Amino acid sequence: MSAPEYGRVFAKLREGCPTPWAAYTQHAFVEGLRDGTLPRASFLHYLVQDYVFLVHFARAWSLGVVKAETLDEMKICARTVDALVNHEMSLHVKTCAAAGISEAALFAAKEDVENLAYTRYVLDAGVQGDFLDLIAALAPCCFGYGEIGLRLAQTAVPDTPYAEWIATYADDDYQQVMADVGAMFDGAVVRRLGDAFDTTPRWAHLQTRFTTATELEVGFWDMGLCGA
Numbered sequence: 001m002s003a004p005e006y007g008r009v010f011a012k013l014r015e016g017c018p019t020p021w022a023a024y025t026q027h028a029f030v031e032g033l034r035d036g037t038l039p040r041a042s043f044l045h046y047l048v049q050d051y052v053f054l055v056h057f058a059r060a061w062s063l064g065v066v067k068a069e070t071l072d073e074m075k076i077c078a079r080t081v082d083a084l085v086n087h088e089m090s091l092h093v094k095t096c097a098a099a100g101i102s103e104a105a106l107f108a109a110k111e112d113v114e115n116l117a118y119t120r121y122v123l124d125a126g127v128q129g130d131f132l133d134l135i136a137a138l139a140p141c142c143f144g145y146g147e148i149g150l151r152l153a154q155t156a157v158p159d160t161p162y163a164e165w166i167a168t169y170a171d172d173d174y175q176q177v178m179a180d181v182g183a184m185f186d187g188a189v190v191r192r193l194g195d196a197f198d199t200t201p202r203w204a205h206l207q208t209r210f211t212t213a214t215e216l217e218v219g220f221w222d223m224g225l226c227g228a
């Protein structure tokens with residue numbers, strides 16, 4: 001089974017932090033989704049936190065619209081906001097409603113500190129830096145869940161209760177969103193840094209943004225496991 005491809009900039013960044021990347025995409029929480037052993041209470045705790053996470057990530061992708069330099073960049077960021085608030089979040093609303101948690105309760109949920117740290121880190125990367133700083137911090141969320149969704153769709157036990165979660169991220173349309181983000185990211189980096197982007201002085205800083213966001217993803221799964 002080969003890993004999905006979301007562009008050469010992402011491939012370089014992932015190559016630059018193999019240990020955190022494996023800790024994120026092969027986390028015990030992910031394994032529990034795959035084999036169905038994740039306790040329901042952990043999953044629901046994660047999902048409530050993730051709803052709040054997505055609210056702030058929609059703000060961060062909206063900041064991408066503000067920081068974009070081309071209409072293409074703007075379109076991709078705007079479409080990602082749409083995918084987030086109108087597609088991905090419906091999974092959270094539907095699953096939580098079935099467990100007796102209303103959307104109002106989701107919106108009002110108190111953020112765990114791991115959640116707060118991650119979303120505000122990304123927003124600040126975009127406020128302090130330019131479009132590339134923002135996208136480097138946003139990238140692990142997209143491509144990591146893209147990889148996890150596809151891998152679990154191929155390897156999950158047939159009766160895992162988390163099949164709908166897996167299908168949300170393995171979904172063709174959703175994978176297309178992530179592939180389009182990857183292509184946009186390649187174009188944005190080459191436009192600003194040139195074809196030999198990874199030899200430029202800025203590259204180390206972009207790698208740090210990506211690596212830190214990846215580590216914050218690990219913290220988010222840890223929070224999910226502990227929250228039950």
Ligand SMILES: Cc1ncc(C[n+]2csc(CCO)c2C)c(N)n1
Nearest residue numbers: 050057080083084088141142145220
């Ligand atoms: C902690 C956490 N990390 C990543 C995602 C997945 N995700 C968030 S935004 C986005 C891009 C377009 O919707 C994707 C794939 C999540 N739900 N929760």
